[in-house]
Amino acid sequence: MSxxxxxxxxxxxxxxxxxxKQTSMSELSRMTGAAGGTIFHHFKNKEDLFLNILKDVQDTILSAFRQHKETARYENGLEMVEGVVTFYLHLTGVLEDQFLLLHRHYPYQMAETNTVCRSYxxxxxxxxxxxFEEGIFIGIEDGSVKVESPRNTAMVLxxxxxxxxxxxxxxxYHAGSLYHDLMASCRKILANENQRRLINE
Amino acid sequence: MSxxxxxxxxxxxxxxxxxxKQTSMSELSRMTGAAGGTIFHHFKNKEDLFLNILKDVQDTILSAFRQHKETARYENGLEMVEGVVTFYLHLTGVLEDQFLLLHRHYPYQMAETNTVCRSYxxxxxxxxxxxFEEGIFIGIEDGSVKVESPRNTAMVLxxxxxxxxxxxxxxxYHAGSLYHDLMASCRKILANENQRRLINE
DNA sequence: ATAAAAACCGACCGATCATTCGGTTGGCTA
DNA sequence: TAGCCAACCGAATGATCGGTCGGTTTTTAT
Incomplete structure (x- = not known):
């Protein structure tokens, strides 16, 4: 690898x-086997290195969801949202470091002054x-979902x-066993109860 | 003030x-008007200062909820959980810095090696x-709430x-306008639909 | 084969960091 | 009034930090 x-x-x-801040360039140099100067040959400073990483994170996540959207097929909107949630949980496991980076405060602090960072x-x-919103919209059309505000519900979800x-x-806590209850809560937030009642009767 | x-x-x-890490002791010294030596007279090092602050955060939040529990009265369990959610949102505004500290990664990183920090x-x-769980339990007893697992639902909530x-x-995003949808989602997750249907009929 | 370009190296630099320490102050007690 | 101790001060210290620079090696293009 280069x-x-x-x-x-x-x-x-x-x-x-x-x-x-807790990551030092000398530590990075030691762990990669690259000399200090080499790092600054490829990236003009520490912040630029961080931005390059954030760009990779953006590319990876966006293309993962783009691909998921193209391949996955669902019966209705409710199932689509459920599928997206499951895929999101799957991704956070596969791309653990990328999502951990998004869960830190530093990127959002940097975004306040750096417009490139903010756009990522x-x-x-x-x-x-x-x-999320698209699934909700589809669900409203096909009758599987019923919510007041699609965008706001997407954000809460x-x-x-x-x-x-x-x-x-x-x-x-060991929150790994929360999958079942999380999905149940998703359905309760979204599901069109009238339709479910019609089906049951 | 001392x-x-x-x-x-x-x-x-x-x-x-x-x-x-981004906070320097010299910056703290400058902003408080206390000499560098004075800080280290009161706290044995930077980490000790952080632990003292975390202890204050713990005391403040715990006593706030203890007081809320003693004063607030609700018709049933569902309303109690809703009241707790509203109070939590209220607290995060009043004690902005304390909750922001809990939303950072550092305390949880420190908790991995420092048992005192972890206990806080x-x-x-x-x-x-x-x-949260208590409200759910009460709600199950009085029929206002119906969930599979109280503890897990409390965590998801x-x-x-x-x-x-x-x-x-x-x-x-301006997520401040999410209050209404957040509360609606809470009710959907918790509410015993059978009871609601009985009341409506 | 050769020259230009890109990748790479590691010693070095000034700035900043957390922490120390010898000394001063001011209020309380005996 | 004498003596004590906690609160307070700020210059000094050694370590570490991000970043630079002149030079060497490797790759690429002709």
Whole structure:
């Protein structure tokens, strides 16, 4: 692997697990085997390195959801949202470091002054919320979903799913066994009870 | 105000808004008017200062919920949980810095090696989950709530409410208008539909 | 084969960091 | 009034930090 990729990969792990400030360039140099000067040959400074990583995170997550949207097929809107939630939980496991980075405060602090950083974060969150919202819209049309405000419900839903992921990373509780209850809560928030009653009767 | 209290107060703000590592003792010294040596007279090192602050956070939050529990009265369990959620949202506004500190990664990282830190965090989360769970239990008894697992539902509920608070602090969206939809989602997750149908009929 | 370009190296730099320490102050007690 | 102790001060310290720079090696293009 090229030194540049090794630096990006290791820095992603260090930044997400230990934080931006807590990660030193000398530590990164030692772990990658790249000399100090090599890192600054590829990235003009520490912040630029961080931005490159954030861009990779954005690309990875966006393309993962794009692909999921193309391949997955669902019976109705409610099942689509459920499928997206399941896929999100799956992704947070596969791309653990990337999502951990998004759960840190540093990117959002940087986004307050750095518009590039802000655009990366916004496009990730817009992508996630849009795909939730789309499922809700479809569900309203086909009658499987009934909510007051699709966008706001998408945000609450996302907050819930992401909140459970965070609970897991904090290591205070074993939140891994929450999958069943999380999905049940999703259905209760979204499901059109009238339709369910019609089916049951 | 004593220098010690000024240090604690300012450090709480700096640690929560800028992070542990990003906060320098010289900055703290400058902002409080206390000499460098004075800080280390009251706290044996930076980590000890942080632990003192976390203890204050724990005391403040625990006593706030204890008082809320003693004064608030509700018709049934469902309304109690709704009241707790509303009070939680209220607290995150009043004690902004304290909750921001709990939303950072540093305390949880420190908790992995420092048992004192871990016990502070555990008692805060146990308190919050217990009060959610209690409302659910009461609601199951009086028929206003119907869920599969009270403890797990309490965790999902907490993850949702706390997730919305986080969305707010990230400043990417104006999540302040989410209150109505958040409460609606709470009710949908908890409410015993059979009872509601009985009342309607 | 050769020259230009890109990747890489590691010693070095100034700034900043948490922490120390010898000394001063001011209020309380005996 | 004498003596004590906690509160307070700020210059000094050694370690570590992000970043630079002149030079060497490797890759690429002709």
């Amino acid at each position: 030194k540049r990729n090794a630096i990006l990969e290791t820095a992603t792990r260090l930044f997400s697990r230990n934080g931006f 974060l916004e496009s990730v969150y817009n992508c996630l919320l849009d795909i 996302f907050a819930m799913v992401d909140g459970v992921v965070r609970l897991n990373t904090y290591n205070l | 220098k010690r209290n000024a240090i604690l107060e300012t450090a709480t703000r700096l640690f929560s808004r800028n992070g542990f 965090l555990e008692s805060v989360y146990n308190c919050l989950l217990d009060i 907490f993850a949702m409410v706390d997730g919305v608070v986080r969305l707010n602090t990230y400043n990417l």
